[in-house]
Amino acid sequence: MNRQAKGRTPRRPPPKKPPNSQKDPVGVYCRVRPLGAGDEECCIEVISTTTIQLHAPEGFKTNRNGEYKETQYSFKKVFGISVSQMELFEDVAKPLVDDLIHGKNGLLFTYGVTGSGKTFTMTGSPGQGGLLPRSLNMIFNSIGPYQANRYIFKTDDKNGMEVQSEVDALLERQRRGNNVTVPKTPSSRQKPDPEIADMIKPDEAYKADGVDADSGYSIFVSYIEIYNNYIYDLLEETQEDAIKPKWNGGGTPVRQNTEFIPPQSKILREDQNHNMYVAGCMEVEVKSAEEAFQVFWRGQKKRKVANTCLNRESSRSHSVFIIKMAQAPLDADGTDLLQDKNQVSVSQLCLVDLAGSERTGRTGAEGTRIREAGNINQSLLNLRTCIEILRENQMCGTNRMVPYRDSKVTHLFKNYFDGEGKVRMVVCVNPKADDYEETLLVMRFAEMTQEVEVARPVDRPICGFTPGRRHRNQAFKEELSRRLEERGGPVDRDVSSVMNYMVHSLPPLPSSELTDPHDDITLPRLIEALQNRHRIRQMMIEDYNKAANMMKSMLQDLDANLISKDNFIHEQNGKLAERDKIIQSNKAEMERLEKKNKMQEHKIDILQKTTKIYEDDKRSMQQELETREQRLHRELSEKRRMEQRMHGMVSDTQHKWEKECERRVNAMQLEMQNKLWVKDEKLKQLKAIVTESKTPGRPQPPPRQTQPQRPSREERLPAKRSASPSPLPTTTPVRPLHRRSRSAGGEKWVDHKPTSSLDLGTVLQPVIPNAIQVSTPSEKNLSKCDKYVLTHQEVASDGEIKTQLIKGDVLKTRGGGQAVQFTDIETLKQELTTVPSRKRKSSEGTPTGGDGTDGAWTDVETRCSVAMEMRAGSNMGPGYEHHGITKRRKP
Structure with a gap:
């Protein structure tokens, strides 16, 4: 035996649903708004009742060749500008209302760009009620005679319904009647709001067929909005910290400033049937279409709207109006409802007015409006993503997880896409050319949505009692009233009226006029008539006494019953007081747990934010570390390249200096050899001059200064020079030329x-x-x-x-x-x-010319x-x- 871990609640398995292979596609309808007064160019054309065509406006190219492209889109039905609200309701919302009355769920939402007419389609205007008021009118026209008394059905705060007895309902009415403050002018409550005076027309009597007369019905409505991905209850009373007024000594009180506490966001939870619902949302029981629409209008005034460049009253949130119908069968006698919770059937119809997608550049949004537009576009993007994955799973056979939890809108309605009811969508479009790009995206989303199929809901079983119980009970009551009237007259008459009835029921007296004193006929006839009346009177008195005695006994029995009922009521009051104490303690415990839950959620949010910050820091540090490692690798590689380059430069410089040293040594040797060669030549010339000057009788001309010829390598080397003097050179020595530049x-x-x-x-x-x-x-x-x-x-x-x-x-x-x-x-x-x-000095004896210059050479x-x-x-x-x-x- 496996033991359950302490502190953990085992997850309930989902309820087994009967297999149903039948599927219906999502019904997508299109409604075209009339063109505005300031708009001239139209980009939408209604071709037929199921097809529209989009024309690209002037200057907008849609293909690579720069040509205009016209695209057609098909819907289940297209409603042009001349279609009335009544025709739209008959085709779109009436089937969903029929399913609601027969115990099936439905989802209807409007989708489109800002200013395309979604709110008008859903709510309408005075004289032109939209889908919502007409749906309420049809619901109450259908179940009006079969509605249960107020507070017979009671919510259990877990998305379920319970059935109370008449006594509990009576006590509930008394308790709530004592707590509710009655206004000074009772007629003001019945006076309709002038803004919604013509929204609901009683002459439009739509009725559903096949309403079960052997059941009791009750309607509950709730109204929420999803703003910045948070859920708020629009029917919740505004909480104010109102301080009692203080008297200033005069006749008028002085009221201090009140502090406004903003409404708290609600959370989504899952009931025992794995259906999503908004926990803590107020559900109001209504008994007429006017009362339901008054509740809706009270919440509508709290909805977030703002003025933008595209729409004077642009919706900044997604609104969801939920109509929940509770149905329970009558007992075998057809008098009271069965108090079996398993026999209670709950169905709901969700009417959703989605906020319009918009571009912040066109709306001119700033600050809070940009944040609102970002959240709206993100939620609509999540809706598109869920539809795409559903379509891919159905068409391609994949099993990808649909990200319902990424947005509150998709998370709230995931049961409808999983087969809990029908889904309908009304795509509202504005034909003006400025909205062409947004309208093109809306058309593509609508075309993709039509390919998604939703499982058809299964009919719920009906209890095994024989039908016609309510009609038989009504017939029995009418027959009883008739018999009572036959026996004792009208049951609603008083004693005087009964006595008059009895007097008039006596036989009439004959004529008692006497014309003759010897008339023996009139007096006996009168005496007989009086005796007959006396006899009838005695009989009537006896019947009256019997009826009085019987009435007295009935009154005594009634008194006894009333006493017993009073005792029972006192007992029930005591039990109710105990239950109230238990309820108060449970509410206190629930509040404590909710506060603890909120605190834990707050801590979880803080931990998630801290974790995100740490992860961002870790990611940034890893990136910085990788950057530094890359920089270090580059520096190391650059250092290696510099070392190789320096080694190359050192080797080149060393080789160059070796060559330079060798060249300088060779040049020095050549220079020394040239000096030795020059000295040798001078000595040879001197020797030749000396030998020639010793020859007598021949004048010697002065020697010419010539450039001696460079000797060869063998001649320049002193080791190879001969010991004997060399003969005089016969020609002028010429030094060999060399190349002066490497450019040659x-x-x-x-x-x-x-x-x-x-x-x-x-x-x-x-x-x-x-x-x-x-x-x-x-x-x-x-x-x-x-x-x-x-x-x-x-x-x-x-x-x-x-x-x-x-x-x-x-x-x-x-x-x-x-x-x-x-x-x-x-x-x-x-x-x-x-x-x-x-000049040579004269002291040396050198001959000079007559002009004072040097002498001849x-x-x-x-x-x-x-x-x-x-x-x-x-x-x-x-x-x-x-x-x-x-x-x-x-x-």
Whole structure:
């Protein structure tokens, strides 16, 4: 045996319903509102009684080609602008009222854009009652003669009904009559509200067929609204903290300020049959259509409405008017209702006026209105989502869960879509062109809703008593009254009227006129008549006495019965007082539990909000952590790339400096060899001069200053020099030329020389063969070449012009263009130095010319003291200078 866990209530299994394979589609009707006075363009055309066509307004494109598109939509029935409220009621609401009277549920709601006529369709206007007042009129016209007395049916606050006895109902009426304050003018209660004077017309006597006369009926109405996804009771009395008036010493009281307490929201609960209902909602028992509509109008004045750009009185909430009918069979005698709760049948009809979907940009909503519009659109979106999933489950065979609980509207009416009654929808549309986009969405939703099928409700069983009990009881009462009238006259007459009846029932007296004193006929006839009247009178007195005795005994019995009933009433009053105490204690316990429940719900909301905040913080921290990890990975990869790049740069720099050191060593060796070679040449020349000067008789011309030829490598090396003096050179030594720039390679170059460049006329000016010389480079020129050189000139610090050759490689990009990557810079600088003339001192004995200048180049010392040196830079790479030809004087 499994033991139930402590503190947990086992969930009741749903009641077993008889299988029913018959299904009916949701009935969708369309009603077109007349075009307003300020509207000119119409986008809706009624083609037939079941089809309408939408025309896209001017400037609105609906397909990819930019063309206008016309769409047709079909409904169960289309009501044009000329259709009256009566025709609409006969086709839409009358079948639902018939089902209500026969014990079946029904749901009727209006759907559409703001300002499309939903409230007018549901409520109507004076002289043009809508679906709701006409439904009330038909209900009471059908069950009027069969209504039970007030408070015979009583709600059990759990969406069920109970049947009380006549005594309990009488006590309930007395108790509530004592608590209710009677107004000073009783006629004011019967006076109809001028705003709803013509809503209900008694001449429109709609009646349902097949009403069960052997049952008692009672109607209960409730009115709620769903505002910002909260449920409020519109029939609940406004709670005010009213303080008693204080007297200021005069004749008028001074009333203090009263504090208004806003109404509390209601919650949805599930009854034992798994049907949803609003807990704590006030249900008012009504006995006429006028009384029911007065209750509705009292709640209608509390409904949330606001003025927007689209509608002067726009509904800001979904209103639900619930008509609940309780039905119980009569007993076998046909006098009282059965007090068996299982025999009570409860059916309801929900009339829903949905708030219109709207765009905040068109309505100009701000602040609270934006929040209201957002909640309205969200609830309508949840309704569309539930319809879509229902349609998908039915057409595709899926088993997706329908999200009824996402909205209070869908959660309240989920039983109707699960097969608890018929569902009807009236789609109200406004044909003006400004509402075309919203109307298009409404049409698509209506088209999808028609494809949803709802299970047909099953007929409820009737009790096993023989029919016609009420008629037999009425006939028995009429026959009893007739017999009483036959025996003793009218039962409602008083004693004087009875006596007059008895006097007039005596036989009449004959004529007693005597004309002859010897008349022997008249007197005996009169005596006989009087004796006959006396006899009849005695008989009537005896009958009267018998009736009086019988009446007296009946009165005594009645007194005894009344005494017993008084005792019974006192007992019942005592029991009622005890029950009232129990009820009060139960109410106090319920209030305590409700407060505790609300507190727990408040704590749950706080915990949910806290959990949501923590989850948001966790999500944001995870995102931040992921962002930092990504940034760290990027930094690490960048660091590795920088390390590889620095290693490459270090290796390149090391290789470059190794080459530079090697080049400098070679240059230094070459320079030293050149110096040694020059000294050797000078010594050879000196030796030749000395040997020639020793030859007598031949004048020697002064030697020419020539540029000696650079010796070969074997000649420059001192180790390989011969010991014997070398003979005099017969030709002028010429130094071999070398390439001055790497621009003279075999590649194709773009020689970019600006127009502002100066031609220095020196051999150091580079000349690149097969080069395209341009003043401004273009993409076409770069696409034909592999190399690029830019000639740049500037003035150096010593006033000389310095030329820079900026070189680079032409690369192709991914986009098909060209890019230049600069790789080398060569600097060309020209320096000119003059050799001043030097006079020989007269003390040295050097001959001078007659003009005071130096003598001819015949002196050996003079000829050896001046030399010429040429230095040319080699191709040493970027950053190094090429120096020009300079003259310098040896020290």
